[in-house]
Amino acid sequence: MEKDKYTYKVVIVGGGPAGIATAITLLSKGIDCCVVEAHKTPIRKSGEAIPPNAKPLLKQLGILSLVENEKHKVYYGNKSCWGSDILEQKEFIADKFGHGFLLDRLYFETQLQDLYKNTNASFYSGYKLKKVVSNEKEVSTTIENDSETIKLKSNFIVDATGRKASVCRHLGVQKETLDSQFAITFNVKISNNIPNEISVEATKNGWWYVAPFTENEITMMFFTLKEIIPDKENIEIFLQKELQTTIHLSKIIKNIKIETIKIMPAGTSCLQIPYGKNWLAVGDAAYSFDPISSYGITSALASGFYGGHAVADYLNGKEEALEVYRYVMENAFQAYLHKLIAHYEVEKRWKQSYFWMNRLEMLKTKC
Numbered sequence: 001m002e003k004d005k006y007t008y009k010v011v012i013v014g015g016g017p018a019g020i021a022t023a024i025t026l027l028s029k030g031i032d033c034c035v036v037e038a039h040k041t042p043i044r045k046s047g048e049a050i051p052p053n054a055k056p057l058l059k060q061l062g063i064l065s066l067v068e069n070e071k072h073k074v075y076y077g078n079k080s081c082w083g084s085d086i087l088e089q090k091e092f093i094a095d096k097f098g099h100g101f102l103l104d105r106l107y108f109e110t111q112l113q114d115l116y117k118n119t120n121a122s123f124y125s126g127y128k129l130k131k132v133v134s135n136e137k138e139v140s141t142t143i144e145n146d147s148e149t150i151k152l153k154s155n156f157i158v159d160a161t162g163r164k165a166s167v168c169r170h171l172g173v174q175k176e177t178l179d180s181q182f183a184i185t186f187n188v189k190i191s192n193n194i195p196n197e198i199s200v201e202a203t204k205n206g207w208w209y210v211a212p213f214t215e216n217e218i219t220m221m222f223f224t225l226k227e228i229i230p231d232k233e234n235i236e237i238f239l240q241k242e243l244q245t246t247i248h249l250s251k252i253i254k255n256i257k258i259e260t261i262k263i264m265p266a267g268t269s270c271l272q273i274p275y276g277k278n279w280l281a282v283g284d285a286a287y288s289f290d291p292i293s294s295y296g297i298t299s300a301l302a303s304g305f306y307g308g309h310a311v312a313d314y315l316n317g318k319e320e321a322l323e324v325y326r327y328v329m330e331n332a333f334q335a336y337l338h339k340l341i342a343h344y345e346v347e348k349r350w351k352q353s354y355f356w357m358n359r360l361e362m363l364k365t366k367c
């Protein structure tokens with residue numbers, strides 16, 4: 001392939017945790033790559049909890065010090081009302097890895113992108129993917145921003161675009177959606193003291209997730225099925241009613257004003273095969289997880305790490321490397337599905353409710 005300033009061994013589309021982990025892994029293996037990211041500057045995304053057992057991976061990726069920054073909080077446990085009316089406390093004190101992290105997600109995304117930018121490798125921020133054409137010899141990727149269109153040439157492309165798996169869609173590869181769970185997320189200010197822990201509480205129509213955001217602000221998420229979510233104008237009343245049905249959260253979170261809400265898919269989805277000729281998918285683009293697992297960010301970083309190694313080996317002539325990546329990722333995904341189903345099956349209080357009756361149907365067909 002003829003080398004010009006827009007030619008790379010690997011083009012990575014998506015500058016989130018999976019894309020940056022892939023890029024720093026490839027660069028550490030001496031593989032020239034670039035990252036294309038749709039947003040000019042990092043945006044705040046949903047998801048902030050990193051469990052204690054993610055620490056060895058963070059260390060191996062060389063980013064443990066990033067999450068130890070004072071902008072992020074440590075957290076020592078979860079409170080969970082799930083399967084019975086009792087609020088159970090799970091302390092990490094007994095965990096061999098100690099505490100987990102509650103990320104300032106915007107700051108974390110900035111830290112990751114800064115880490116990559118410091119390598120001086122190319123970073124096309126503010127550019128969206130327009131077209132991907134892959135043939136035997138090379139991949140041609142067209143990206144654009146408001147003022148220009150650029151054609152990148154590479155031997156390989158990595159899809160790190162998150163749940164939408166945009167590169168795969170351009171290549172005609174569809175992701176399989178295993179359930180229609182959605183999240184309704186919002187932040188609220190509260191006056192009482194906020195402990196550094198996550199609270200989860202199941203209700204008839206779904207489940208709540210509450211995490212501290214700042215000194216006097218919390219992030220709240222209600223997870224339910226798409227079919228249960230009312231029209232926009234009725235959402236606030238719906239959420240207030242849902243909060244009233246909680247046994248524990250309603251005692252500490254009272255008279256809240258719900259302002260800006262976001263609604264987004266938050267179920268499980270996957271690619272049948274996370275790679276093809278000249279391409280590989282990492283992070284949510286390959287496998288998206290139910291946030292009850294707190295697995296998304298760690299898995300995105302892990303798949304970037306293992307995916308980066310697989311791509312480097314493949315480009316160095318090890319044909320089997322991509323299939324090995326698939327084997328590892330698929331087995332991890334199967335283990336996740338089994339744990340997820342077991343977790344939802346614990347909740348038997350609302351056997352006739354639409355949410356709990358329909359929660360696991362599609363997931364079970366994949367195990």
Ligand SMILES: Cc1cc2nc3c(=O)[nH]c(=O)nc-3n(C[C@H](O)[C@H](O)[C@H](O)COP(=O)(O)OP(=O)(O)OC[C@H]3O[C@@H](n4cnc5c(N)ncnc54)[C@H](O)[C@@H]3O)c2cc1C
Nearest residue numbers: 014016017018038047049129161162183283284296297300
């Ligand atoms: C409601 C909710 C709560 C969650 N809570 C948690 C949690 O507590 N803990 C946890 O570990 N995980 C959680 N997650 C999941 C976690 O946020 C994701 O798994 C994680 O962000 C995946 O990282 P990624 O790099 O694969 O994708 P993303 O973080 O989505 O990054 C993809 C990047 O690609 C860019 N991009 C997309 N399309 C294009 C395009 N066409 N051209 C160029 N760039 C593009 C995007 O701008 C984005 O920056 C939660 C998810 C949701 C929805």
